[in-house]
Amino acid sequence: MTTKTQPADIEAQVIDDLVVANRILAKKGVLDGWGHVSARCPNNPKHFFMARSLAPALVTAADIMEFDEDSEPVDQRGRRMYAERYIHGEILRARPDVMAVVHSHSSKVLPFSVTDAPLRALIHMAAFLGDEPAPVFDTRVAPGGDFTMLVLNSQSGAALAKELGNRSVVLMRGHGMSVAAASVRLVVFMAIYTQINAEVLLSALHLGTPNFMDSAEIARSDRPDRGWEAWAAEVRENE
Amino acid sequence: MTTKTQPADIEAQVIDDLVVANRILAKKGVLDGWGHVSARCPNNPKHFFMARSLAPALVTAADIMEFDEDSEPVDQRGRRMYAERYIHGEILRARPDVMAVVHSHSSKVLPFSVTDAPLRALIHMAAFLGDEPAPVFDTRVAPGGDFTMLVLNSQSGAALAKELGNRSVVLMRGHGMSVAAASVRLVVFMAIYTQINAEVLLSALHLGTPNFMDSAEIARSDRPDRGWEAWAAEVRENE
Amino acid sequence: MTTKTQPADIEAQVIDDLVVANRILAKKGVLDGWGHVSARCPNNPKHFFMARSLAPALVTAADIMEFDEDSEPVDQRGRRMYAERYIHGEILRARPDVMAVVHSHSSKVLPFSVTDAPLRALIHMAAFLGDEPAPVFDTRVAPGGDFTMLVLNSQSGAALAKELGNRSVVLMRGHGMSVAAASVRLVVFMAIYTQINAEVLLSALHLGTPNFMDSAEIARSDRPDRGWEAWAAEVRENE
Amino acid sequence: MTTKTQPADIEAQVIDDLVVANRILAKKGVLDGWGHVSARCPNNPKHFFMARSLAPALVTAADIMEFDEDSEPVDQRGRRMYAERYIHGEILRARPDVMAVVHSHSSKVLPFSVTDAPLRALIHMAAFLGDEPAPVFDTRVAPGGDFTMLVLNSQSGAALAKELGNRSVVLMRGHGMSVAAASVRLVVFMAIYTQINAEVLLSALHLGTPNFMDSAEIARSDRPDRGWEAWAAEVRENE
Numbered sequence: 001m002t003t004k005t006q007p008a009d010i011e012a013q014v015i016d017d018l019v020v021a022n023r024i025l026a027k028k029g030v031l032d033g034w035g036h037v038s039a040r041c042p043n044n045p046k047h048f049f050m051a052r053s054l055a056p057a058l059v060t061a062a063d064i065m066e067f068d069e070d071s072e073p074v075d076q077r078g079r080r081m082y083a084e085r086y087i088h089g090e091i092l093r094a095r096p097d098v099m100a101v102v103h104s105h106s107s108k109v110l111p112f113s114v115t116d117a118p119l120r121a122l123i124h125m126a127a128f129l130g131d132e133p134a135p136v137f138d139t140r141v142a143p144g145g146d147f148t149m150l151v152l153n154s155q156s157g158a159a160l161a162k163e164l165g166n167r168s169v170v171l172m173r174g175h176g177m178s179v180a181a182a183s184v185r186l187v188v189f190m191a192i193y194t195q196i197n198a199e200v201l202l203s204a205l206h207l208g209t210p211n212f213m214d215s216a217e218i219a220r221s222d223r224p225d226r227g228w229e230a231w232a233a234e235v236r237e238n239e
Numbered sequence: 240m241t242t243k244t245q246p247a248d249i250e251a252q253v254i255d256d257l258v259v260a261n262r263i264l265a266k267k268g269v270l271d272g273w274g275h276v277s278a279r280c281p282n283n284p285k286h287f288f289m290a291r292s293l294a295p296a297l298v299t300a301a302d303i304m305e306f307d308e309d310s311e312p313v314d315q316r317g318r319r320m321y322a323e324r325y326i327h328g329e330i331l332r333a334r335p336d337v338m339a340v341v342h343s344h345s346s347k348v349l350p351f352s353v354t355d356a357p358l359r360a361l362i363h364m365a366a367f368l369g370d371e372p373a374p375v376f377d378t379r380v381a382p383g384g385d386f387t388m389l390v391l392n393s394q395s396g397a398a399l400a401k402e403l404g405n406r407s408v409v410l411m412r413g414h415g416m417s418v419a420a421a422s423v424r425l426v427v428f429m430a431i432y433t434q435i436n437a438e439v440l441l442s443a444l445h446l447g448t449p450n451f452m453d454s455a456e457i458a459r460s461d462r463p464d465r466g467w468e469a470w471a472a473e474v475r476e477n478e
Numbered sequence: 479m480t481t482k483t484q485p486a487d488i489e490a491q492v493i494d495d496l497v498v499a500n501r502i503l504a505k506k507g508v509l510d511g512w513g514h515v516s517a518r519c520p521n522n523p524k525h526f527f528m529a530r531s532l533a534p535a536l537v538t539a540a541d542i543m544e545f546d547e548d549s550e551p552v553d554q555r556g557r558r559m560y561a562e563r564y565i566h567g568e569i570l571r572a573r574p575d576v577m578a579v580v581h582s583h584s585s586k587v588l589p590f591s592v593t594d595a596p597l598r599a600l601i602h603m604a605a606f607l608g609d610e611p612a613p614v615f616d617t618r619v620a621p622g623g624d625f626t627m628l629v630l631n632s633q634s635g636a637a638l639a640k641e642l643g644n645r646s647v648v649l650m651r652g653h654g655m656s657v658a659a660a661s662v663r664l665v666v667f668m669a670i671y672t673q674i675n676a677e678v679l680l681s682a683l684h685l686g687t688p689n690f691m692d693s694a695e696i697a698r699s700d701r702p703d704r705g706w707e708a709w710a711a712e713v714r715e716n717e
Numbered sequence: 718m719t720t721k722t723q724p725a726d727i728e729a730q731v732i733d734d735l736v737v738a739n740r741i742l743a744k745k746g747v748l749d750g751w752g753h754v755s756a757r758c759p760n761n762p763k764h765f766f767m768a769r770s771l772a773p774a775l776v777t778a779a780d781i782m783e784f785d786e787d788s789e790p791v792d793q794r795g796r797r798m799y800a801e802r803y804i805h806g807e808i809l810r811a812r813p814d815v816m817a818v819v820h821s822h823s824s825k826v827l828p829f830s831v832t833d834a835p836l837r838a839l840i841h842m843a844a845f846l847g848d849e850p851a852p853v854f855d856t857r858v859a860p861g862g863d864f865t866m867l868v869l870n871s872q873s874g875a876a877l878a879k880e881l882g883n884r885s886v887v888l889m890r891g892h893g894m895s896v897a898a899a900s901v902r903l904v905v906f907m908a909i910y911t912q913i914n915a916e917v918l919l920s921a922l923h924l925g926t927p928n929f930m931d932s933a934e935i936a937r938s939d940r941p942d943r944g945w946e947a948w949a950a951e952v953r954e955n956e
Contacts, residue, residue: 504947510842510913510944511943511944511945511946511947511948512842512943512944531943532943532946533943533944533946533947533948534947535947535950535951536946536947536950583840583842585913585916585917586920588839588840588917588920588921589917589920589921589923589924590924592839592840592917592921592927592928592929593921593924593925593926593927593928594924594925594926595924595925618931618934624937625931625933625934625936625937626934626937626938627841627930627934627937627938628841651928652839652840652841652928652929652930652934653840653841680920680923680924683923683924684923
């Protein structure tokens with residue numbers, strides 16, 4: 001008997017986290033029926049896991065597919081796929097440090113994608129937003145620009161990844177946001193707290209001039225590691 | 240044995256969708272105890288199905304009645320009926336492309352019915368709202384105008400249908416909205432995302448000048464087809 | 479065997495409605511742990527029924543007490559009582575047409591009690607609010623004025639009833655509102671839609687100048703009679 | 718047999734209240750996965766009880782640890798601890814009248830921590846907020862100031878306790894608030910109604926100039942004692 005974690009175990013863990021992430025993000029209103037979350041394959045870092053085209057609230061391990069570096073299915077078997085899977089493929093290609101991506105239509109975040117009001121770190125739980133306004137991606141003006149508002153091919157995905165740069169969150173005009181992080185659990189945390197930071201900021205802008213986090217504070221911030229357990233327990237309750 | 244879907248099956252499917260639609264829309268806050276949703280009869284396109292007068296959250300297949308083109312019951316059997324069923328009858332009469340209608344008092348949409356702020360497509364999921372402000376119906380100034388704020392006869396229903404024109408959504412001043420679409424599932428989608436577009440727009444107007452979808456983007460937009468499954472699963476959970 | 483409803487049956491029905499009303503209003507956020515709802519005794523119109531001092535969400539038929547016209551208990555048996563029961567006693571004394579009263583701390587209504595923004599009928603479901611601003615009761619300036627913000631005796635209750643006049647809703651500065659209606663089911667409806675009218679009005683005031691219901695529309699409005707069933711079903715589900 | 722309550726019983730009662738408090742505050746959105754609540758040990762007033770590092774929604778009696786007056790664990794047994802436990806230790810040290818402390822990231826309260834809008838008593842249920850603006854603690858300018866935004870040692874906790882002074886609530890810039898009260902049940906009440914007062918105040922500031930409670934009213938206010946029962950019943954329902 002060996003205590004070393006086998007690759008198969010690691011993969012099963014990532015897939016389980018991905019399933020739970022789908023359900024948590026649906027419950028928190030980060031994902032409606034149309035958003036998605038992906039994870040880099042631990043045993044093949046050029047590939048990623050993501051559900052077949054299905055509302056996140058319904059995703060189970062059996063729905064997880066593997067996609068290659070061009071966001072094409074390894075073994076489609078007739079399953080329908082998210083049209084915007086290139087968001088995930090291209091961010092993962094451009095950012096080796098990223099292990100998981102969320103694409104969300106959060107109605108709390110959307111207002112910041114269609115106005116000039118800057119979305120930046122106001123509350124310490126969202127320090128990852130940084131002290132510069134989150135970049136806004138607009139398909140109309142992106143390279144190979146079009147009028148779909150969607151990311152339907154690798155070129156568009158690469159343009160989105162470029163707009164994201166080395167940030168954690170990129171807004172998408174009239175469409176939502178994409179979030180990139182070093183693990184599934186972390187990307188869930190970041191997506192949820194981007195939403196909360198947006199809510200608090202909207203209210204703060206009603207009250208006056210917000211006192212944002214400064215760069216020294218952001219530099220000192222750690223990534224919190226509680227929360228997942230409680231969120232996971234909530235969605236597992238009714239299984 | 241034939242694989243061809245029989246008319247009776249199609250009708251049963253429409254009625255089942257209609258029941259689920261009632262429950263989804265109640266759960267999402269689109270319908271309070273007083274709104275309603277209808278579907279054109281697949282076997283008799285001049286007629287439509289709608290529940291007897293009952294809060295949408297409680298509707299079952301046994302509560303569905305059939306109405307003729309004048310919104311009169313085919314076989315009333317003493318059941319109470321929605322007083323505003325003419326909304327449905329007249330929109331279905333004026334719009335052969337429409338297969339389903341929702342009438343809602345959504346508190347997120349109502350503010351746009353009582354002010355000059357235009358409700359139009361801001362987020363890509365609500366492209367169907369178009370780039371012109373949603374029309375606003377007002378019984379005081381409509382043909383045969385009255386002071387009921389309600390649509391209680393065919394004349395008033397026809398005036399509402401005229402205000403709707405070839406659009407998907409018509410606001411009703413101080414009263415709510417009506418939504419028309421090519422299927423029950425689509426009208427549920429549109430009613431829910433009209434509500435979300437209204438919420439996002441209210442927040443965006445706090446933040447600055449919203450960057451709306453432009454006409455080229457609206458022209459390119461498809462009608463999404465996910466979501467129903469998850470919404471239906473949620474309301475079927477407790478049956 | 480007689481088909482005539484016996485007085486005992488009528489009383490049991492009122493008490494059952496009162497219990498369900500407590501639970502509906504708690505679920506809808508109209509009542510927090512501190513509000514209350516009462517009903518005039520059908521067999522003794524000078525008396526009223528109301529729960530012993532208990533959070534509304536927990537009220538059962540066994541918790542209902544009878545109070546006399548001075549808001550004193552008919553048979554206290556050591557039970558603790560709501561300190562503000564005089565709200566109910568004095569409104570019922572002043573208004574023979576009223577059969578039920580709600581006292582609420584609704585956080586949606588409260589903003590209108592502490593500012594000059596007038597709360598009046600904006601949506602047709604809340605026509606009962608009328609076209610004049612809801613009166614605001616302030617213990618500091620009421621006859622026998624004090625600094626409790628509460629209604630702790632008959633004199634203060636009578637002053638509140640006077641401020642209410644022949645209206646359905648009186649705001650209470652920094653404290654909440656009281657609602658009076660011709661039945662328990664109707665007072666539940668009115669309390670819920672006062673809250674919704676307040677929410678819609680807050681949003682409408684963000685968007686521009688609200689187009690309120692006019693007096694002819696208010697005069698034509700009926701009292702809706704659906705909704706109770708669905709609300710009651712919701713709170714009975716888990717019994 | 719004696720009817721006198723034994724010390725062990727009192728302690729068990731405090732621990733049970735603390736567990737229920739964790740779950741109530743999580744359900745009400747006062748605590749996310751990262752807030753915490755503590756109680757002074759009844760048998761050793763220099764010590765306090767608090768959960769090991771765990772999301773509040775999941776806390777059970779087995780998770781409660783005892784901390785000494787320097788916020789160090791009496792018997793750690795390898796359990797992870799809240800990094801900000803010094804908030805509790807130092808407030809309890811500075812305020813002998815305080816028996817329980819909540820530290821919250823409430824998104825309703827946060828906007829008041831990052832703007833000049835004063836948070837003070839607007840509604841009678843939140844009279845404990847007083848008629849002066851709640852103090853705001855900022856780690857950047859506090860003695861031994863740093864850029865963590867957090868309270869990670871006794872010095873920082875003492876500075877926070879000093880900012881709190883003899884008040885019930887201290888805001889923490891971009892971070893949340895801490896609440897201090899004479900019992901676990903009371904601190905739960907105060908944390909919930911600080912959140913509601915903040916919500917009502919935000920709306921009131923949209924509507925106009927809020928009419929706050931005056932000092933005579935605040936002086937007359939009692940501490941309410943209902944509510945806990947209903948909140949506790951809600952969280953115990955699914956055990």
